[in-house]
Structure formats: structure tokens, C-alpha cells
Amino acid sequence: MKMSVVEIAEKVRKGSLRAVDVANETLKQIEAQNSSIHAFLHVDAKGLLEQAAAVDAKRDRGEALGPLAGVPVALKDALCAKGMPATSGSKILEGYVPLYDATVVAKLRAADALLPGKTNMDEFAMGSSGENSAYGPIKNPWDTARTPGGSSSGSAASVAGRMTYAALGTDTGGSIRQPASLSGIVGVKPTYGRVSRYGAIAFASSLDQIGPFASDVRGAARILRTISGHDPHDATSLNAPVENFEAACEKSPRGLRIGVPEEYFAAGLSKEVRASVEKAIARLESDGCTIKKVHLPHTKYAVATYYVIATAEASSNLARYDGVRYGLRVEPNRDLKAMYGATRDAGFGAEVKRRILLGTFVLSAGYYDAYYLKAQKVRTLIRRDFDNAFNEVDAICSPTAPTTAFRIGEKSDDPLAMYLSDIYTLPASLAGICGISVPCGMGAGNLPIGLQIIAPALREETMFTLAAACETHCPPVSPSGS
Amino acid sequence: MIHRQMMNSQFEAVIGLEVHAQLLTKSKAFCSCSTAFGAQPNTQVCPVCLGLPGALPVLNAEAVRMAVSAALAVNCSIQKNSRFARKNYFYPDLPKGYQISQFDEPFSQNGHLDIEVQSVPVGSPRRHVRARIQRVHMEEDAGKNLHDRGDDSIVDLNRSGTALIEIVGEPDLRSGLEAAEYLRTLREILVFIGVNDGNLEEGSFRCDANVSIRPIGASKFGTRTELKNINSFRFVQKAIDYEIARQESVIKSGGTIVMETRGWDEKSGETFSMRSKEEAHDYRYFPEPDLPALVLEDAYISQIRDALPELPQAKRERFANDLKLPANAAQVLTQHPAIASLFERAAELHGDALRVANFVQGEVLRDTTTRGLHAEIPLTSEQIADLLKLVDAGTISGKQAKEVYAKLRGTDARADEIVRSSGMAQVSDAGLIDDVVRRVLEANPKQAEAVKNGKTGVIGFLVGQVMKEMKGSANPAMVNEALQRLLGL
Numbered sequence: 028m029k030m031s032v033v034e035i036a037e038k039v040r041k042g043s044l045r046a047v048d049v050a051n052e053t054l055k056q057i058e059a060q061n062s063s064i065h066a067f068l069h070v071d072a073k074g075l076l077e078q079a080a081a082v083d084a085k086r087d088r089g090e091a092l093g094p095l096a097g098v099p100v101a102l103k104d105a106l107c108a109k110g111m112p113a114t115s116g117s118k119i120l121e122g123y124v125p126l127y128d129a130t131v132v133a134k135l136r137a138a139d140a141l142l143p144g145k146t147n148m149d150e151f152a153m154g155s156s157g158e159n160s161a162y163g164p165i166k167n168p169w170d171t172a173r174t175p176g177g178s179s180s181g182s183a184a185s186v187a188g189r190m191t192y193a194a195l196g197t198d199t200g201g202s203i204r205q206p207a208s209l210s211g212i213v214g215v216k217p218t219y220g221r222v223s224r225y226g227a228i229a230f231a232s233s234l235d236q237i238g239p240f241a242s243d244v245r246g247a248a249r250i251l252r253t254i255s256g257h258d259p260h261d262a263t264s265l266n267a268p269v270e271n272f273e274a275a276c277e278k279s280p281r282g283l284r285i286g287v288p289e290e291y292f293a294a295g296l297s298k299e300v301r302a303s304v305e306k307a308i309a310r311l312e313s314d315g316c317t318i319k320k321v322h323l324p325h326t327k328y329a330v331a332t333y334y335v336i337a338t339a340e341a342s343s344n345l346a347r348y349d350g351v352r353y354g355l356r357v358e359p360n361r362d363l364k365a366m367y368g369a370t371r372d373a374g375f376g377a378e379v380k381r382r383i384l385l386g387t388f389v390l391s392a393g394y395y396d397a398y399y400l401k402a403q404k405v406r407t408l409i410r411r412d413f414d415n416a417f418n419e420v421d422a423i424c425s426p427t428a429p430t431t432a433f434r435i436g437e438k439s440d441d442p443l444a445m446y447l448s449d450i451y452t453l454p455a456s457l458a459g460i461c462g463i464s465v466p467c468g469m470g471a472g473n474l475p476i477g478l479q480i481i482a483p484a485l486r487e488e489t490m491f492t493l494a495a496a497c498e499t500h501c502p503p504v505s506p507s508g509s
Numbered sequence: 510m511i512h513r514q515m516m517n518s519q520f521e522a523v524i525g526l527e528v529h530a531q532l533l534t535k536s537k538a539f540c541s542c543s544t545a546f547g548a549q550p551n552t553q554v555c556p557v558c559l560g561l562p563g564a565l566p567v568l569n570a571e572a573v574r575m576a577v578s579a580a581l582a583v584n585c586s587i588q589k590n591s592r593f594a595r596k597n598y599f600y601p602d603l604p605k606g607y608q609i610s611q612f613d614e615p616f617s618q619n620g621h622l623d624i625e626v627q628s629v630p631v632g633s634p635r636r637h638v639r640a641r642i643q644r645v646h647m648e649e650d651a652g653k654n655l656h657d658r659g660d661d662s663i664v665d666l667n668r669s670g671t672a673l674i675e676i677v678g679e680p681d682l683r684s685g686l687e688a689a690e691y692l693r694t695l696r697e698i699l700v701f702i703g704v705n706d707g708n709l710e711e712g713s714f715r716c717d718a719n720v721s722i723r724p725i726g727a728s729k730f731g732t733r734t735e736l737k738n739i740n741s742f743r744f745v746q747k748a749i750d751y752e753i754a755r756q757e758s759v760i761k762s763g764g765t766i767v768m769e770t771r772g773w774d775e776k777s778g779e780t781f782s783m784r785s786k787e788e789a790h791d792y793r794y795f796p797e798p799d800l801p802a803l804v805l806e807d808a809y810i811s812q813i814r815d816a817l818p819e820l821p822q823a824k825r826e827r828f829a830n831d832l833k834l835p836a837n838a839a840q841v842l843t844q845h846p847a848i849a850s851l852f853e854r855a856a857e858l859h860g861d862a863l864r865v866a867n868f869v870q871g872e873v874l875r876d877t878t879t880r881g882l883h884a885e886i887p888l889t890s891e892q893i894a895d896l897l898k899l900v901d902a903g904t905i906s907g908k909q910a911k912e913v914y915a916k917l918r919g920t921d922a923r924a925d926e927i928v929r930s931s932g933m934a935q936v937s938d939a940g941l942i943d944d945v946v947r948r949v950l951e952a953n954p955k956q957a958e959a960v961k962n963g964k965t966g967v968i969g970f971l972v973g974q975v976m977k978e979m980k981g982s983a984n985p986a987m988v989n990e991a992l993q994r995l996l997g998l
């Protein structure tokens with residue numbers, strides 16, 4: 028598994044590589060690693076081989092192949108794909124099989140990508156370590172005693188371990204960027220509205236975005252271009268042209284102005300991460316970028332703001348799991364309310380319950396103004412911080428996460444410590460702008476460190492130009508050394 | 510009678526109505542499923558209206574257009590920017606666990622409805638009441654829970670996601686009668702502008718009433734109760750009047766009114782407690798993050814305003830003032846948009862509005878049935894105008910017109926064709942009539958002599974003989990004239 032997404036697609040298109048061989052190699056890697064990593068909840072071997080055969084046959088007939096021909100893209104289990112289970116990491120959806128494809132899944136299929144299966148995750152995307160999965164935790168391929176980050180833990184781990192070539196995740200407050208950083212791969216959170224959310228099992232609707240994981244920047248760029256664009260099924264999807272993000276990777280970063288927010292280099296940031304990120308920024312400076320200090324003064328309110336807004340929306344989004352139509356139903360007696368209570372008590376894990384309660388509280392009569400409304404106002408201030416900064420710079424560089432991968436169990440009893448591991452990714456989510464995490468070095472214990480590059484809404488091209496520049500200094504590596 | 514009691518009471522009732530009206534869009538509010546009534550349960554559903562994981566709502570533009578029409582028709586001002594909100598509660602007929610509605614930013618507000626209320630005693634002039642409307646907002650309907658199929662309750666989600674408007678009235682009504690009149694007027698407007706079928710039985714037009722009483726002259730409202738889902742105008746009036754009397758007797762006997770939701774038991778004719786306000790939900794409204802703010806541009810609003818048809822009240826006034834119809838005829842002919850336009854077009858084609866009005870009221874309405882927006886009318890405006898013109902021209906008599914109408918009903922035949930094919934045309938040929946009259950006078954010399962001698966009553970017998978001879982087709986006026994002339998009268 029040494030090829031990149033772009034290499035596979037180009038070889039399959041040319042005919043020098045058969046999609047079926049890629050599929051078999053993928054299945055072999057999953058077979059070899061999944062029992063220890065637990066990245067996949069569902070592997071669709073039959074579907075994968077059929078899709079691969081169909082791609083090869085299409086080529087044999089002389090038909091043009093799509094931009095992701097023969098590229099296996101694993102799907103976070105929060106994404107609906109017809110015929111494959113979708114649990115969103117929860118017992119309450121155990122055995123649930125969607126009747127329709129998410130828009131991103133339909134786009135992947137149309138681009139001739141292969142779908143090896145569904146990846147493990149924190150339940151309903153609530154978590155930063157994968158430990159909140161109802162189906163057991165996910166291990167980091169760099170060190171199986173550690174978490175790969177979360178909530179798109181299985182997607183990140185499957186790409187980090189080269190079990191698949193790429194994956195899709197969802198990012199609500201950092202759930203793509205943080206695990207990409209902890210797993211040593213590239214992960215993109217696009218601008219809110221860039222990618223349709225139709226078919227993504229909702230956590231917090233005003234924050235959720237689907238984005239790609241890949242071992243390299245160009246792979247992520249190609250996948251993002253494939254899944255982007257306006258969707259009539261998602262009223263919040265943007266009607267904006269989709270640029271050629273791969274071409275942006277070939278551009279020189281020279282002349283780009285990079286902002287470095289001092290609020291992101293404060294207490295709580297580990298020394299090795301700080302050193303590695305500062306070195307990456309210095310390399311960009313040597314590539315011809317201008318480095319400038321910027322201020323994002325409301326950063327300190329981001330965690331509180333996020334946990335009010337996201338939990339409020341989640342408390343409503345998760346109301347549909349009531350045992351009436353699909354998924355788990357527990358009926359202690361013939362009483363409707365008792366059924367609701369028992370179903371949700373048995374079906375949801377502790378963190379999900381915590382967030383539903385929190386969200387229910389902040390929306391309650393008498394508390395709405397003090398919490399939800401106030402949080403919305405602070406969200407506007409955080410957005411304005413970025414608007415002001417982007418008057419002076421083209422992009423902002425920061426650490427993606429304060430530390431390298433932490434040990435499984437290390438923070439699971441301390442929700443606040445866990446919440447702080449998203450401290451650098453939450454503000455861009457609240458602002459609805461785009462961000463990428465790209466590997467920028469290794470820390471102690473051979474654990475990867477990620478650089479976060481944040482760009483204004485719909486300026487993914489800038490983000491990719493800088494990420495590609497960073498990658499030239501710090502090429503993709505995998506735990507097996509490739 | 511309850512009404513009479515209130516008249517002498519020291520209390521006055523304060524009533525505000527909340528009306529839910531289904532919009533007549535072909536597809537649902539936030540997905541493309543059909544809204545047709547009566548399909549097999551759970552066949553008109555999709556991921557969106559089933560609330561499947563990952564599905565998202567997309568606003569139906571036609572629903573917006575109809576909602577704006579309705580708001581304009583009840584004199585509301587339209588907000589350029591409004592928002593949808595989620596109303597959160599658990600119920601099996603609500604698949605997402607929340608209803609998409611509008612809360613603190615509705616698309617319209619500050620309207621009113623002018624109603625005419627029958628005064629007591631009957632026959633005194635009708636009173637004019639202006640009832641303010643707080644707002645009209647858009648929302649989606651829930652599905653239906655069915656409890657009559659065995660041990661389990663079952664859920665039909667065909668109705669889930671159907672577009673509704675809620676018309677929230679201010680507490681400006683003072684009796685069951687006023688409330689019923691408000692509902693009739695509102696229903697008539699919505700049906701006239703084509704956004705609702707006004708069907709109370711099928712639940713496409715539903716009403717909740719907030720009722721309280723207070724001492725006459727007091728400015729503070731009393732504690733209110735909410736009467737839920739009353740499905741006929743008659744029941745609205747009865748339920749409200751019952752509730753007013755109930756509250757009065759509670760207060761008079763030293764009790765206090767409990768804020769609660771009450772239902773109407775049709776059999777006993779009483780309201781009953783359904784749940785108290787302490788058990789009421791906290792709906793935890795918040796802005797719907799899946800839908801962007803609704804922006805209605807001025808040009809769009811004016812376009813809808815310009816396209817609004819004439820409302821029933823205005824039409825009634827115009828029929829009375831311009832077409833000189835009696836008030837009652839104007840009322841009868843504006844009861845349904847299809848009847849009004851049938852009449853108007855026929856009057857235009859024929860030229861004599863009053864004659865057309867009389868004919869439509871006297872004949873056509875007997876055979877007309879309306880159901881919601883649909884009207885089964887037995888003939889067209891053209892057929893009516895042509896038929897009446899045949900009478901005007903003397904081709905057929907007024908009596909024959911009824912026979913022709915009977916044959917015309919339900920066909921697309923032309924009146925003159927039926928007249929011709931059934932040999933019904935009235936003979937107005939003076940020469941022919943004269944010949945027959947001469948023959949009859951010759952055959953009945955005695956009677957002819959009697960008439961000449963002043964026994965004018967006998968002339969009827971002679972007319973009858975002529976008519977008999979001509980198989981009833983003679984123009985009666987001409988027969989009369991010929992007899993008089995030939996008898997030298």
C-alpha cells in the first residue's frame with residue numbers, strides 16, 4: 028500500500044492497474060489489521076469486489092473512468108450508503124440499514140470510487156478519541172495503546188494504517204482535523220455548505236461538515252473536489268463554483284500572508300507540538316510566505332460556545348431515535364413514555380446522554396436567553412475575529428491539537444480535559460470556515476504532529492497551496508515506515 | 510339558553526382562535542412526496558418525512574406562495590426576513606421528534622378579519638366586528654396515530670410533512686357565535702384564494718379556541734382554557750358557549766379556573782379536561798439550523814398581492830352595488846368561488862344579472878354540490894346564458910326553459926340543440942297561429958259567441974284548444990292576441 032489516491036486513479040484509468048487488485052489488497056490489509064485497530068465496523072467485501080469488477084469492465088469497454096477510479100474510500104459510519112448498515116457508532120441504530128445514499132456517497136460512486144465499508148467512530152460523532160463508540164474503541168496504528176483521535180477515529184486509523192487509501196469523515200468541532208493530526212495523515216474540514224450534508228447522520232446541523240482523509244494533500248484535494256457542490260437536497264449547501272483544488276496544490280505559496288494567532292500558542296500546548304508547528308511555519312516563511320501575528324480574542328470562549336450550540340442542536344437531532352420507527356426498541360410495559368425512556372436509556376451511551384441533557388437544558392424555558400442565545404452572540408464574535416484577521420492575512424496556521432495521541436483511558440473520566448483537545452479546531456467550525464490538518468513532524472514515541480491551516484470561507488485553494496508546500500518538507504509516512 | 514344567560518351576566522367572554530389550515534400544495538412542505546388524501550397508509554413517504562437519519566428538509570416554494578397569499582388575504586404585513594424554528598416534543602406521529610414551524614420570527618403579522626355577526630333578536634341588523642390576527646406562520650403537519658386496529662396503535666405518516674399555515678387570532682371575539690362566524694369567514698377566504706379546501710371533517714381546516722371570562726369592564730384577562738380540535742362550526746359555537754357558561758358557574762360558586770386543555774364531547778354536549786398546564790410541554794423552540802432564513806423580496810410579495818383574486822366580501826358588495834342583486838342573492842352566489850364565477854360569467858354573457866341570478870338560485874344551485882374547492886355544477890355559464898336568451902327571444906317559454914335545463918344538466922349539449930331535437934321550439938309564426946285560431950273558432954262557435962257576449966272567462970278554454978292543436982308549442986302571448994283580434998274584442 029504505497030500508492031497515493033491520485034496514483035491509483037491514474038493507473039486504473041490508464042489500465043496499468045486493475046481495480047480488482049486494489050480491492051483485494053484493501054481486503055487483505057483490513058483482514059490483517061482490523062482485529063487490532065478496530066477501524067471498520069462493517070466491511071463490504073462482496074460490494075467492494077463487485078464495484079472493482081464494474082470499474083475494470085467499464086474500462087475494458089473503452090468508457091471513460093471517473094476521477095477516483097478504483098480508489099477505495101472508507102465511510103465513517105455516520106454516512107448513509109444504501110445496503111450497508113449505518114449505526115453512527117450507537118447501539119440505538121444497531122442493525123439499521125439506510126434506504127438511500129448520502130449525496131457524498133452517490134458522488135463517490137459516480138466518480139468510480141470503491142466503498143470498502145463503514146468505519147468506527149465516537150457515538151453520534153460525540154468524542155475526541157473513539158472511546159465513545161458503542162462497539163468498542165479504535166486503536167492508533169502508530170501506537171495501539173493510544174487513541175487515533177476522534178470522532179472520525181476509524182476513518183483516520185484506516186488511512187493511517189494504510190488499510191484503505193482514503194476515507195470520509197465528518198467534522199463538527201474538529202472530528203476530521205484532530206484525528207488526522209493524531210494519526211499522521213491529511214484531513215480536511217471544508218467550508219460549511221461546501222459539501223452536502225444530505226445523508227450524514229446529524230450531530231449538530233449548523234456545524235457538521237463532511238470531508239476527506241487521505242495519506243497526502245493531493246488525494247484529499249481530489250476527493251474534496253469530487254464530493255463538493257450545491258445539492259438541492261441540502262438547503263444549507265452553497266451554490267458556489269467548485270475550484271480545482273488539486274491544481275491549487277501545484278501553486279507556489281510565495282507571497283501568501285500567514286497569520287499566527289497567539290491565543291493558539293498559550294498554556295495547554297505541549298512543547299513538542301509547539302516546536303514542530305513553529306518549525307513548519309518557519310519553513311513556509313522560507314518558501315516565501317509572510318508571517319504575521321494575528322489576534323483572535325474570543326478564542327477563549329470557543330469551547331463553552333461550542334458545547335452550548337452543538338449540544339442544543341444534538342438534543343433535537345437525536346430526538347428521532349425514539350424506538351417508534353427503526354433501530355432499537357425497549358418495551359418494559361405497554362406504556363409509550365416508558366418505551367421512550369427505556370429505549371433511549373439502553374440505546375445511548377453516557378457521553379451522548381450527557382450532551383442531550385446539556386442541550387435540553389440550554390434550550391429550556393428560562394435558560395434559553397442565558398445560554399443558547401448568548402452562545403449565538405459569542406459565535407458571531409468568534410466569526411468576526413476571523414473576518415478581522417483575514418483582512419490582514421490569507422490563512423492562519425496553528426497546531427491542530429494541543430498534544431500528540433494520548434493513551435486510551437487517559438481522559439475518558441474527565442470530559443473537560445477531553446473537550447480541550449478540540450480547542451484549536453472548534454473556532455473555525457463555529458465560524459463556518461475551512462481548515463486542514465497536515466502532518467508536520469513527529470513527537471516523542473514516534474507520534475505524529477499536525478499543522479492546522481485555516482482559510483476564509485470558500486478559500487480552500489489557499490489552504491491546499493499551503494498544505495502542499497508543508498508536505499514537500501514533510502512527506503507522508505506510515506507506521507510501517509513507508 | 511347559554512347565550513341568553515351570558516347576555517344578562519356580569520361577565521364577558523374573551524376568545525382567541527388558532528386555526529391550522531393545510532395548504533393545497535401538490536407536494537409536502539419539505540420534500541416532494543404527494544399530499545393526496547386517502548392513499549394506503551405509509552405509501553406517500555420518503556426519508557425526509559419519515560425522519561430517517563441524515564435526511565434534510567428543503568422548503569417547497571409553492572407552499573411559500575400560498576402562505577403569503579393567505580397572509581395578504583387576511584391583511585397581514587409580510588416580513589422580509591423570517592426564520593423556521595424547531596418545536597421539540599415526543600409523539601409517535603412526529604417522526605423527527607420536532608415539528609418545523611415558525612416561532613419568534615414568523616413571515617407575517619398584524620392582520621385582521623372583518624366579520625358580520627347575526628344579532629339577537631333575529632332580524633335586527635348584523636353587527637360588524639373586526640377581529641385582529643396576530644400572525645400567520647408556516648409549519649408542517651404531523652402524521653396520524655390510529656387506535657382502532659387491534660391492540661397496538663399504528664402510525665400513518667402520509668400526512669407527515671404536509672404544509673400548514675397557522676392563523677393566530679387575537680382575543681377579540683366575545684361569543685361562540687362570533688367565533689363560528691370568524692371561522693366561516695376565514696374558511697371562505699382561504700377557499701376563495703385557492704390555498705385550502707376548507708374541509709373540517711378531513712382535518713384540513715382545524716381550530717383550537719382559547720376561552721376565558723372576565724367581569725364586564727375589566728381590562729385584565731381571566732385564566733384561559735384551550736379547547737382542542739373541534740371539527741365543525743356548530744361544535745365550535747356549542748363548545749365555546751358551554752365553556753363560557755362552565756367558567757361562569759365555576760367562578761360564581763367560588764371556584765377558580767384552571768389553565769388546561771379541554772376537549773369537546775359531542776355526545777354529552779360538554780367540554781372535559783384533557784391535561785393541565787403543569788403537564789404542558791416546554792417545546793424548547795430554537796432556530797431550525799437545516800433551513801436558511803426565509804427572505805421574501807418586495808417584488809415577490811407585490812406579485813402575489815396582484816395575483817390575489819377578489820375576496821368574497823368585496824365580491825358580495827360588488828354584486829349588490831354594481832349588479833344590483835338583492836343582499837340575499839349576493840350572499841348565496843358568493844358562497845363558493847366556482848358558483849360566483851359561474852354566475853358572473855353567465856351574467857356577462859347574458860346581460861341581465863338579476864335574471865341569471867334568479868335562474869342560478871332557482872334551478873342550478875339545487876343540483877350543485879361543493880366539496881372543498883371542488884364544485885359539481887350541472888352546466889356551464891354559456892349553457893345558462895344561451896338558455897335564457899332562447900326565453901328572451903320567445904323561442905321557448907319560461908316553463909319550457911325548465912324542461913330544457915333538465916335535459917341540459919350534466920351534458921355539454923347546447924340549449925338550442927335540445928330545443929330543436931325535442932321539437933320544443935315555441936311557434937311565433939303569426940300566420941300559422943292565425944290559421945289554427947280560425948279553425949278552433951269555427952269548431953267551437955258556441956264558446957266564441959260566449960266570449961263575444963262578454964263571458965271573457967271562456968277565452969281560457971279557447972287558448973287551451975289552440976295550444977292542444979299546436980301541441981303546446983304556440984307562443985301564448987301571440988295566441989291570446991290572435992284570439993282577441995279575430996273575435997273582434
